[in-house]
Amino acid sequence: MPNKQYDVVIVGAGVSGCAIARELARYDARVCVVERADDVCCGTSKANSAIIHAGFDAQPGSLMARLNVEGNRLMYEWASELEFAAFPVGSLVVCVSEETRSGLDELMARGLANGVPDLRIIERDELVGLEPHIADEAVAALWAPTGGIVDPFGLTVALAENAAANGVEFLFNASVSAINRNGDAWQVIAGDSTIETRAVINAAGVYADEIHNMVAASNDQLRIIPRKGEYYLLDTTAGQYVRHTVFMLPTAMGKGVLVSPTVHGNLIVGPTATDVDDKESTDTTFEGLAEVAQKSSLTVKNVPLREVITSFAGLRAHQDAHDFVIGEVSEALCFFDCAAIESPGLTSAPAIGVMMAGLVRDRLGLPEKLEGEFVPTRKGYVNLMAITFDEWAELCKKNPAYGNIVCRCCRVSEAQIVEVMHRVPAATSLDAIKRRTGVTMGRCQGGFCSPKIMALMERELGVDPYDITKCGPGSHVLVRESNREGR
Amino acid sequence: METRDIVIIGGGPAGLAAAIAAYDAGCSDVVVLERDTLLGGILNQCIHNGFGLHTFKEELTGPEYAARYVACAEELGVECRLGSMVVDVSSDRCVTVVNPERGLYSIQAKAVVLAMGCRERPRGALNIPGFRPAGIFSAGTAQRLVNIEGQMPGRKVVILGSGDIGLIMARRMTLEGAQVACVAEIMPYSGGLKRNIVQCLDDFGIPLLLSHTVSRIEGKKRVEAVWVSEVDDQLRPIPGTEVRYPCDTLLLSVGLLPENELSREAGVELSPITRGPVVDDSLQTNVEGIFACGNVLHVHDLVDYVSQEAAVAGESAARFVLDQVQESDSTQICLCAEGGVRYTVPTRVCPSRMPDKLTIRFRVANVYRDTFVSMYVGEDRVLHRRKRVMAPGEMEEVVLKKSDVLARPDTSSITITLEGE
Numbered sequence: 001m002p003n004k005q006y007d008v009v010i011v012g013a014g015v016s017g018c019a020i021a022r023e024l025a026r027y028d029a030r031v032c033v034v035e036r037a038d039d040v041c042c043g044t045s046k047a048n049s050a051i052i053h054a055g056f057d058a059q060p061g062s063l064m065a066r067l068n069v070e071g072n073r074l075m076y077e078w079a080s081e082l083e084f085a086a087f088p089v090g091s092l093v094v095c096v097s098e099e100t101r102s103g104l105d106e107l108m109a110r111g112l113a114n115g116v117p118d119l120r121i122i123e124r125d126e127l128v129g130l131e132p133h134i135a136d137e138a139v140a141a142l143w144a145p146t147g148g149i150v151d152p153f154g155l156t157v158a159l160a161e162n163a164a165a166n167g168v169e170f171l172f173n174a175s176v177s178a179i180n181r182n183g184d185a186w187q188v189i190a191g192d193s194t195i196e197t198r199a200v201i202n203a204a205g206v207y208a209d210e211i212h213n214m215v216a217a218s219n220d221q222l223r224i225i226p227r228k229g230e231y232y233l234l235d236t237t238a239g240q241y242v243r244h245t246v247f248m249l250p251t252a253m254g255k256g257v258l259v260s261p262t263v264h265g266n267l268i269v270g271p272t273a274t275d276v277d278d279k280e281s282t283d284t285t286f287e288g289l290a291e292v293a294q295k296s297s298l299t300v301k302n303v304p305l306r307e308v309i310t311s312f313a314g315l316r317a318h319q320d321a322h323d324f325v326i327g328e329v330s331e332a333l334c335f336f337d338c339a340a341i342e343s344p345g346l347t348s349a350p351a352i353g354v355m356m357a358g359l360v361r362d363r364l365g366l367p368e369k370l371e372g373e374f375v376p377t378r379k380g381y382v383n384l385m386a387i388t389f390d391e392w393a394e395l396c397k398k399n400p401a402y403g404n405i406v407c408r409c410c411r412v413s414e415a416q417i418v419e420v421m422h423r424v425p426a427a428t429s430l431d432a433i434k435r436r437t438g439v440t441m442g443r444c445q446g447g448f449c450s451p452k453i454m455a456l457m458e459r460e461l462g463v464d465p466y467d468i469t470k471c472g473p474g475s476h477v478l479v480r481e482s483n484r485e486g487r
Numbered sequence: 488m489e490t491r492d493i494v495i496i497g498g499g500p501a502g503l504a505a506a507i508a509a510y511d512a513g514c515s516d517v518v519v520l521e522r523d524t525l526l527g528g529i530l531n532q533c534i535h536n537g538f539g540l541h542t543f544k545e546e547l548t549g550p551e552y553a554a555r556y557v558a559c560a561e562e563l564g565v566e567c568r569l570g571s572m573v574v575d576v577s578s579d580r581c582v583t584v585v586n587p588e589r590g591l592y593s594i595q596a597k598a599v600v601l602a603m604g605c606r607e608r609p610r611g612a613l614n615i616p617g618f619r620p621a622g623i624f625s626a627g628t629a630q631r632l633v634n635i636e637g638q639m640p641g642r643k644v645v646i647l648g649s650g651d652i653g654l655i656m657a658r659r660m661t662l663e664g665a666q667v668a669c670v671a672e673i674m675p676y677s678g679g680l681k682r683n684i685v686q687c688l689d690d691f692g693i694p695l696l697l698s699h700t701v702s703r704i705e706g707k708k709r710v711e712a713v714w715v716s717e718v719d720d721q722l723r724p725i726p727g728t729e730v731r732y733p734c735d736t737l738l739l740s741v742g743l744l745p746e747n748e749l750s751r752e753a754g755v756e757l758s759p760i761t762r763g764p765v766v767d768d769s770l771q772t773n774v775e776g777i778f779a780c781g782n783v784l785h786v787h788d789l790v791d792y793v794s795q796e797a798a799v800a801g802e803s804a805a806r807f808v809l810d811q812v813q814e815s816d817s818t819q820i821c822l823c824a825e826g827g828v829r830y831t832v833p834t835r836v837c838p839s840r841m842p843d844k845l846t847i848r849f850r851v852a853n854v855y856r857d858t859f860v861s862m863y864v865g866e867d868r869v870l871h872r873r874k875r876v877m878a879p880g881e882m883e884e885v886v887l888k889k890s891d892v893l894a895r896p897d898t899s900s901i902t903i904t905l906e907g908e
Contacts, residue, residue, distance in 0.1 A: 233611070237751075280707060283618045310611030312619065389575075389583060389591055396590035403587040405522065405572040409748075414587075445609035447625040451636055465638055470621035474708035477621050478632070479641045479735050481664070 006030045009188050009197040011176050011211050014045035016338050017203035018159035019353030025166035026374050027366035034190040036175035038472030039432040041156035043205040047314025050152050051245055053344035054144035056111030063324045065114045067348035074350035083380025084154035085263040091147025091245040094299045096137040103249045104142050118145050131242055133301050147245055151263045153435035162378040164424045179214045199334040206279045206317045208339035215332040226279050226315040229271025230288035235443050236265040238307040248299045257295040269296045284313045309443050316342040384411045407449040409442025421460045431471040490595045492516035492808045494582045496573045497602035499528020500790050501781025501797040503556040505600045506565045508801030514808050519567040520584055527553030532634045541791035576753040578774050598776045598804040601750055605782040608742040615701050622710030626652040626740040641736025645713045646670040647701045649677040653740020658687035668732045671699040671715045673722055676854045678880045702729055713737050743786045760830040761785040767835040768845050769803035778804050785832050788882045826904035827852050838892045845887045851877045859906045864891050865898035
C-alpha cells in the first residue's frame with residue numbers, strides 16, 4: 001500500500017525542481033519534492049559559476065536560448081519578490097586577438113536574435129576603464145549589461161521556502177529507486193516511502209537519465225554525461241579584482257575560464273570542462289586546478305591566487321544534443337522530463353519553472369488557487385554585511401542574538417543561524433546552515449565557528465553532537481568510540 | 488558617543504598585557520573588548536604545559552598563564568567587556584562594537600591597540616585535490632573540540648603540517664585514545680619548536696615525515712583515507728611515492744595568519760611577509776594612535792614574547808595619550824631584513840624616542856647552522872653573534888642599543904642579516 005498520495009512528485013530539489021515546485025504551488029494540487037540528499041541545492045545547483053547569463057551564447061531558436069533570456073528577466077523580478085541576492089553587474093566577453101574579433105560580431109548577432117537587450121561591442125580603452133586588470137592582449141569585448149551574478153543557494157532555498165509556504169511538501173534523504181506504472185497513476189519508491197502520484201517530474205540533474213530510463217521505451221533512452229568543472233574561490237579581499245563577469249571569447253587555443261565577483265563578495269575563477277564517468281566525482285584534481293590558474297591569466301592579469309580560500313568541483317548534466325530536454329516523455333503518460341539542464345540552467349530556472357508548471361497544469365487540468373491563497377512573496381534572510389550599522393543596532397534591540405557574532409569572517413550572528421534551523425524546509429546539517437547564512441564560507445573556512453554552530457544545533461535541534469552531520473547521513477562531524485554507543 | 492583613552496581589541500595574552508602596561512604607565516581609562524565569553528584568548532584551549540618559562544620561570548598550562556594576567560587586570564580594575572565583537576575601526580580611532588546586551592555601539596578612542604590574534608590557514612589555501620568530506624579540521628579547531636567541548640573529532644588521524652598546534656594535537660589525540668598515523672611536513676624542516684617534536688612526536692613514536700605532503704583525500708561523506716607523497720625540490724608530489732593511510736580524520740597545521748581585517752579597514756599598512764601591520768619601535772602602525780601587538784602583528788612561537796611585546800604596545804599607547812607624542816615630531820630610520828632574515832618587527836626606528844635597548848624580533852627563511860647574526864647601523868657592524876642553529880619555526884631576537892644609533896647621526900638605515908663568518 002502506498003503510504004503517501006500526491007498529484008505531482010518532483011524528483012530532485014535542485015534549482016529546477018524547486019522552481020517547478022514554486023510555480024506549481026500556484027495551482028490546486030498536492031505536490032511533493034523528493035530529494036536523495038538531506039537538503040535542497042546539493043548537486044549541480046550548488047557548484048557552478050553562480051552567473052546570470054545574458055543569453056547570447058545559445059543557438060537562436062533553441063529551448064536554451066528562449067529560456068535563458070526569459071529566465072534572465074524573471075531572475076531579477078523574482079529576486080525582489082523572493083528576497084535573494086541577484087545583481088545585474090553586467091558581463092564582458094573579452095576578445096584577446098584581432099584575428100578572432102569577428103567572433104564578437106557573431107555573438108552579438110546571436111544575442112540580438114535571441115532578444116538580449118542592450119548588447120554593445122566596446123573597444124580596449126572603454127574595456128580598461130571598466131576593468132583595470134584586464135589582460136594586455138585584450139582588444140575589445142561584448143558588453144552585456146543584463147548579465148549578472150546570483151546566490152545559487154539563496155535562490156534555491158527561496159524557491160523551496162516559498163513552495164513550502166504554499167503547501168508543497170519536501171521529502172529528504174529519499175533516493176528514488178523505482179518508478180512503476182500503477183493503473184492511472186505512478187508509484188515512486190523514494191527511500192523508505194512508497195508514493196502514489198498522478199504525475200512525475202524528473203528534475204534529477206546528472207541522474208535524470210537514470211530516472212528517465214526507469215519509465216521510457218527502449219528506443220527513447222537518455223544519456224547524461226557528467227561534465228566536471230573545477231573552480232577556485234578567493235577571499236573577499238580579492239572580491240573586487242574584477243567588477244563584472246569576465247568571459248573569454250574562445251580562440252584556436254581553446255576556451256578560457258571566467259573571472260567574476262560573487263554575491264558573497266568573493267572572486268570566482270573557473271570552470272574547467274572534463275567529461276567524467278562517475279556521477280559522484282565532485283572531487284578536484286591537481287590538473288584541473290592548475291588549468292584554472294593558468295587560464296585565469298588569459299583575460300585578467302595577475303589574479304591574486306594567493307587569496308584562494310577554497311576550491312570545488314561541480315558536475316554539469318551534459319547531453320550530446322546540447323539543449324534542455326523539457327516535456328512529457330512519449331509513451332509515459334504524465335511523466336515529464338526536466339533534463340540536461342546544463343549552463344545556462346541556473347539562469348533559466350525561473351523560466352523552466354513557469355514552463356514546466358504550465359505543461360503539468362494543462363495535462364492534469366489543475367485549477368488555479370483562489371485569489372489570495374497563493375502567496376508569491378517570501379521574507380529573505382538578514383545579511384549583516386548588506387545593512388547599515390544603524391539598521392543592525394535596531395535588529396539588536398529587537399533580538400539580542402543579532403549581537404552575538406558566531407561567524408566572524410562572514411559576519412553571521414546567532415539569530416540568523418537559529419532562524420534557518422526553524423524555517424521550512426529546515427537546515428539541519430552544517431552545510432545546510434552554511435548555504436543559507438554564509439557561515440564557514442569565509443577565510444577561516446569554519447575553523448573558529450563550526451564548534452559554536454554545533455553547540456547551537458545541539459541546543460535548537462535537540463541533537464546529540466555526535467549525530468551532527470556536515471551534509472547528511474554518513475558525514476558525521478565527530479567520531480564516537482567504536483566500541484561504545486553514544487557518550 | 489562614549490570616549491575612552493585606550494581601547495584594546497582582544498582580551499587574549501596580548502590585549503591583557505597591553506592593558507596592564509598601559510595602567511602601569513599611568514593611563515587608567517582603558518577598556519578591553521573581547522569577542523569570546525571569557526578572557527585569555529586561545530590560551531584557554533591550550534591545556535598543555537610549557538607556558539611562562541621566561542616570564543614566570545615556571546611551567547604553566549595555557550589557562551594558568553592566562554589566569555595570572557586576568558588576575559592582574561582584575562586587581563588593577565581594568566574594564567573588560569566580554570562577548571563584544573569589534574566590527575569596525577576607523578582611521579580616526581572610532582571603534583564600533585556589537586554585543587548581545589549592549590547592542591551595536593561606538594567608542595571614540597584616543598589610542599587603539601590591535602590585539603586580535605591570528606587564525607589558521609585553511610585547507611583551501613593548500614589546494615589539496617579531492618573531495619570535501621567531513622573529518623578535515625584545522626588543528627586548532629580539533630583542539631577546541633577536544634579540550635573545550637569534550638568532543639572527539641576522530642579516532643584515526645593523519646596530520647599535515649608540523650606547526651606547533653599540529654604537534655601538540657598529535658600528542659593530545661593520542662592521549663585521548665586516537666591513533667595518529669603520522670605527521671607529514673612538506674618542507675625539509677619542521678615549522679614547530681624542537682621541544683614539541685621531542686615531547687609530542689618522539690615520545691609517542693609518531694613518525695614525522697619531512698618533505699612529504701597529502702596528495703589525495705579519499706571519502707565523499709567522511710574522510711576514509713589520505714594519501715601521503717614525498718615531494719620534490721619544487722614541493723610537488725613525486726608520483727610513485729604515495730602511501731595510503733586509512734583514517735577518519737585529517738588535521739591541518741599549515742600556518743597561522745594574523746587577523747587583520749579590522750586593521751585594513753582602519754587604513755593600517757600591512758607587511759606582505761608577516762601579513763601584520765608595519766610598525767615602528769613603539770609598535771605604532773602608520774595610522775597615528777593605532778598600535779599593534781601579539782599574533783596580529785606577527786605570529787609568535789612563545790606566549791612569553793607576546794606578553795613582552797604587548798607591554799611595549801600598551802606603554803606606548805599610554806604615552807601617546809598622556810604626552811601626545813606625535814610621530815611627525817621625529818625622523819625615522821628603516822630597519823632592513825637581508826640575507827636569510829625574512830622580516831623584522833619593528834621595521835622603523837625613531838632614534839630620539841627609542842628606548843636605550845630595543846628588542847628587534849625576526850624569523851629566518853631556512854635552517855641555518857653555525858651562522859652569525861649581524862646588525863649594521865649604516866655601514867658599521869654593531870652586532871655579530873654566532874648562533875649554533877636557527878630555524879624558521881623559532882623566533883629570533885637582537886637588541887639594538889640607542890647609543891649605537893645616536894653615535895651615527897647620519898645613518899639612514901639599519902640592517903639585520905645572516906653571515907657565514
